[in-house]
Amino acid sequence: VPLRHGYTGGPARAFRLGAAGLAEFPIARWGDLARRRWDSAGPAALDYGVVAGYAPLRTAIARYLAVSRSVRCEPDQVLIVNGTQQALDLIARVLLNPGEQAWLEDPGYDGARGALVAAGARVVPVPVDHEGLDVAAGVRRAPRAKLAYVTPAHQFPLGSTMSLPRRLDLLRWAHKARAWLIEDDYDGEFRYVNRPLASLQGLDTAGCVIYTGTFSKALFPALRLGYLVVPAALIQTFIKVRFFLDVHTPTFMQTVLADFITEGHFERHLLRTRIRCRERREALRAGLQRDLGGLLEVESSEGGMHVLAWLPEHVSDREAARRAAAEGIDTLPLSAFAQTRLSRGALVLGYAGLTPDDIASGTKRLARALHPLRRQVRGRRRDPRPSSPGPREP
Amino acid sequence: VPLRHGYTGGPARAFRLGAAGLAEFPIARWGDLARRRWDSAGPAALDYGVVAGYAPLRTAIARYLAVSRSVRCEPDQVLIVNGTQQALDLIARVLLNPGEQAWLEDPGYDGARGALVAAGARVVPVPVDHEGLDVAAGVRRAPRAKLAYVTPAHQFPLGSTMSLPRRLDLLRWAHKARAWLIEDDYDGEFRYVNRPLASLQGLDTAGCVIYTGTFSKALFPALRLGYLVVPAALIQTFIKVRFFLDVHTPTFMQTVLADFITEGHFERHLLRTRIRCRERREALRAGLQRDLGGLLEVESSEGGMHVLAWLPEHVSDREAARRAAAEGIDTLPLSAFAQTRLSRGALVLGYAGLTPDDIASGTKRLARALHPLRRQVRGRRRDPRPSSPGPREP
Numbered sequence: 001v002p003l004r005h006g007y008t009g010g011p012a013r014a015f016r017l018g019a020a021g022l023a024e025f026p027i028a029r030w031g032d033l034a035r036r037r038w039d040s041a042g043p044a045a046l047d048y049g050v051v052a053g054y055a056p057l058r059t060a061i062a063r064y065l066a067v068s069r070s071v072r073c074e075p076d077q078v079l080i081v082n083g084t085q086q087a088l089d090l091i092a093r094v095l096l097n098p099g100e101q102a103w104l105e106d107p108g109y110d111g112a113r114g115a116l117v118a119a120g121a122r123v124v125p126v127p128v129d130h131e132g133l134d135v136a137a138g139v140r141r142a143p144r145a146k147l148a149y150v151t152p153a154h155q156f157p158l159g160s161t162m163s164l165p166r167r168l169d170l171l172r173w174a175h176k177a178r179a180w181l182i183e184d185d186y187d188g189e190f191r192y193v194n195r196p197l198a199s200l201q202g203l204d205t206a207g208c209v210i211y212t213g214t215f216s217k218a219l220f221p222a223l224r225l226g227y228l229v230v231p232a233a234l235i236q237t238f239i240k241v242r243f244f245l246d247v248h249t250p251t252f253m254q255t256v257l258a259d260f261i262t263e264g265h266f267e268r269h270l271l272r273t274r275i276r277c278r279e280r281r282e283a284l285r286a287g288l289q290r291d292l293g294g295l296l297e298v299e300s301s302e303g304g305m306h307v308l309a310w311l312p313e314h315v316s317d318r319e320a321a322r323r324a325a326a327e328g329i330d331t332l333p334l335s336a337f338a339q340t341r342l343s344r345g346a347l348v349l350g351y352a353g354l355t356p357d358d359i360a361s362g363t364k365r366l367a368r369a370l371h372p373l374r375r376q377v378r379g380r381r382r383d384p385r386p387s388s389p390g391p392r393e394p
Numbered sequence: 395v396p397l398r399h400g401y402t403g404g405p406a407r408a409f410r411l412g413a414a415g416l417a418e419f420p421i422a423r424w425g426d427l428a429r430r431r432w433d434s435a436g437p438a439a440l441d442y443g444v445v446a447g448y449a450p451l452r453t454a455i456a457r458y459l460a461v462s463r464s465v466r467c468e469p470d471q472v473l474i475v476n477g478t479q480q481a482l483d484l485i486a487r488v489l490l491n492p493g494e495q496a497w498l499e500d501p502g503y504d505g506a507r508g509a510l511v512a513a514g515a516r517v518v519p520v521p522v523d524h525e526g527l528d529v530a531a532g533v534r535r536a537p538r539a540k541l542a543y544v545t546p547a548h549q550f551p552l553g554s555t556m557s558l559p560r561r562l563d564l565l566r567w568a569h570k571a572r573a574w575l576i577e578d579d580y581d582g583e584f585r586y587v588n589r590p591l592a593s594l595q596g597l598d599t600a601g602c603v604i605y606t607g608t609f610s611k612a613l614f615p616a617l618r619l620g621y622l623v624v625p626a627a628l629i630q631t632f633i634k635v636r637f638f639l640d641v642h643t644p645t646f647m648q649t650v651l652a653d654f655i656t657e658g659h660f661e662r663h664l665l666r667t668r669i670r671c672r673e674r675r676e677a678l679r680a681g682l683q684r685d686l687g688g689l690l691e692v693e694s695s696e697g698g699m700h701v702l703a704w705l706p707e708h709v710s711d712r713e714a715a716r717r718a719a720a721e722g723i724d725t726l727p728l729s730a731f732a733q734t735r736l737s738r739g740a741l742v743l744g745y746a747g748l749t750p751d752d753i754a755s756g757t758k759r760l761a762r763a764l765h766p767l768r769r770q771v772r773g774r775r776r777d778p779r780p781s782s783p784g785p786r787e788p
Binding site: 012018019022023025027028030031034035038039041043044045046047048049081082083085086089093098111114115118120220221222223224225241243244245246247248249250251252253353 | 406412413416417419421422424425428429432433435437438439440441442443475476477479480483487492505508509512514614615616617618619635637638639640641642643644645646647
């Protein structure tokens with residue numbers, strides 16, 4: 001099973017997916033907060049904690065999500081988990097019986113696929129385009145699916161934002177089919193154009209959306225902290241099943257994070273990181289245009305921490321990724337996230353952890369690595385088949 | 395689903411199960427080590443870590459287990475997990491297909507039962523006695539089971555140590571049936587008579603034992619850190635499946651724990667804690683004899699962090715636990731851990747976190763709470779049925 005979505009390990013380098021600027025994280029500040037917590041810790045802080053999570057952290061997250069993502073919830077609907085992957089595993093185990101159908105974006109996040117398959121689900125690939133998940137196609141293929149997994153803020157890996165009509169269609173279908181929707185808002189904090197869109201959860205009046213987010217992107221992945229927002233009717237079931245996964249998330253970092261948020265450090269860090277990410281994104285787009293124009297075509301996107309760059313037709317994205325790797329450049333081929341064949345390949349390029357200099361030298365090296373592919377393109381020019389800009393509608 | 399095995403939350407009180415002396419844990423020392431780690435942390439420490447765990451911690455655990463538990467393994471067979479419950483969940487998911495049979499000690503740990511059931515196993519209760527799991531009974535009931543869960547060092551909750559002949563029988567069966575054995579060594583560090591027994595894993599020559607241990611008992615539960623030792627042939631599969639659970643255990647506390655072990659603090663803490671636990675165990679046995687003699691009969695046991703006290707026949711352990719709770723005393727009824735009816739009830743009493751004074755006042759209050767049951771016993775004296783000292787062989 002391939003391991004993706006940011007997980008490659010090793011230091012930040014062009015163009016691996018990763019967190020936003022670990023080099024700029026205020027480690028000293030975090031260390032001070034941790035020290036303060038240790039200095040005041042008594043035996044109770046060492047004992048088993050609350051399965052649902054540290055209460056002040058749940059309250060802080062509920063407030064933050066209400067303001068920044070229009071999520072509507074009470075603090076007791078917020079459950080602390082060890083990051084998005086555990087959220088997905090928990091959701092799949094609570095909501096799915098073996099053999100039930102689950103919609104998955106195609107191309108889509110393979111961590112979600114892993115969690116669904118492990119729970120015994122029959123995964124139904126549903127195509128995505130520039131408006132996000134193609135709800136009508138999902139309804140045609142599996143009208144009675146039990147669950148749908150979506151990344152509406154910034155589709156992984158295409159980068160599209162799900163349109164309002166699609167969101168409303170999806171909620172309508174879920175309500176009618178009595179299906180659950182997983183909204184994975186893995187990088188929803190990172191949006192650079194217009195105002196942030198409301199979450200899907202904020203539009204849900206029927207209580208069918210389970211919302212999940214992570215601190216791996218905005219803070220740091222080693223923290224292993226994320227959260228779920230579950231409909232009130234499901235809270236107790238989620239807590240019971242979570243106990244049998246691993247009892248609860250380690251307490252100590254939850255208390256430090258609660259302090260980090262309530263004392264305003266999170267908001268400040270996020271603001272700085274968002275500005276930095278936007279600059280890096282522009283640097284990458286400019287570098288790709290300068291060094292790889294005519295070969296790579298950058299997909300437009302309103303946010304996130306990676307860009308998608310289309311290759312010409314007939315050029316294999318796996319071959320491109322292999323050639324890049326041989327030059328020391330990390331990329332992920334789009335086809336690795338596809339469940340059905342794509343008509344056109346692309347490369348997923350992360351930039352959030354890279355300085356503008358890293359990015360500039362990265363695009364130069366990538367251009368060198370992919371140069372031989374330009375010949376393939378020229379050789380193919382006589383091919384009469386029409387081009388199609390996105391993943392194939394199977 | 396009931397949640398047990400130490401998980402009740404709240405401050406240490408008579409006689410809840412729990413960690414050994416959180417009040418005596420060297421918090422300041424731990425805080426210093428944590429501070430040192432934060433002071434020297436660079437961006438790499440914040441990034442995704444290794445799924446299998448922090449390498450120096452795996453090495454430290456392999457060394458510790460070799461010396462103290464006769465576990466035979468290389469560091470790369472040690473996988474870091476978020477405590478025993480995650481270890482059990484991971485094992486069940488890797489090794490069991492839905493519908494396959496798994497032996498479970500009866501009475502036994504319901505956290506293990508939860509993990510097995512969640513993986514779709516058909517749980518086969520196998521009786522335990524003063525020699526541990528009755529292997530012959532297991533073979534009669536489910537000779538082709540895929541897996542057996544055992545607590546050989548200190549059976550939970552009866553407290554018996556599995557005898558050497560039974561261990562060898564169990565290994566022989568597993569080898570022949572191509573079954574896996576889970577050895578849950580949850581409190582194997584705590585042994586007060588004779589020399590510690592070798593682990594079952596140390597006797598295994600066929601690579602069929604998966605060994606698991608935790609730092610929740612010897613250090614503190616809020617840490618959420620435990621480990622698995624897996625046969626070499628299974629390492630890669632375990633790592634892959636672990637990724638889809640929650641990627642990896644948070645890095646930072648792993649680094650602090652590695653320092654705590656390699657700099658000798660763990661060994662010293664364990665030594666002190668073991669002496670303290672033995673004193674507390676003697677205080678509890680003496681208190682039960684003094685205040686509840688004739689009503690409760692303490693099962694002999696060579697280690698662990700709880701005692702089992704048998705009630706007279708015909709006295710319901712659930713009623714006894716309810717009466718104790720009404721006096722503010724936490725106990726767990728043995729029948730809550732039984733999958734088949736017991737002929738005699740008992741109470742599970744924790745003591746590891748209690749001072750001798752807490753214990754003395756606790757047994758007095760327990761005596762007051764259970765006093766009305768003495769009448770039931772006198773009323774039953776004419777009952778001609780023979781008494782049986784252990785759980786019923788169904």
